[in-house]
Amino acid sequence: MKLLLLFVPCVIALWVPLYNFEPPALFGLPFFYWFQLLMIPLSAVAIFAADRIGKI
Numbered sequence: 044m045k046l047l048l049l050f051v052p053c054v055i056a057l058w059v060p061l062y063n064f065e066p067p068a069l070f071g072l073p074f075f076y077w078f079q080l081l082m083i084p085l086s087a088v089a090i091f092a093a094d095r096i097g098k099i
């Protein structure tokens with residue numbers, strides 16, 4: 044389970060066709076940019092959750 048939490052954000056970030064387009068824009072930023080910015084805190088949460096699960 045712990046490795047799955049670490050694997051999912053990596054696969055999503057490396058699967059470029061998932062986010063390689065411009066619309067929908069958010070605050071004038073194309074989807075590509077705000078998706079990457081959204082992946083940063085989501086990856087941090089996944090790493091934190093994997094760490095907590097690993098310490099149980």
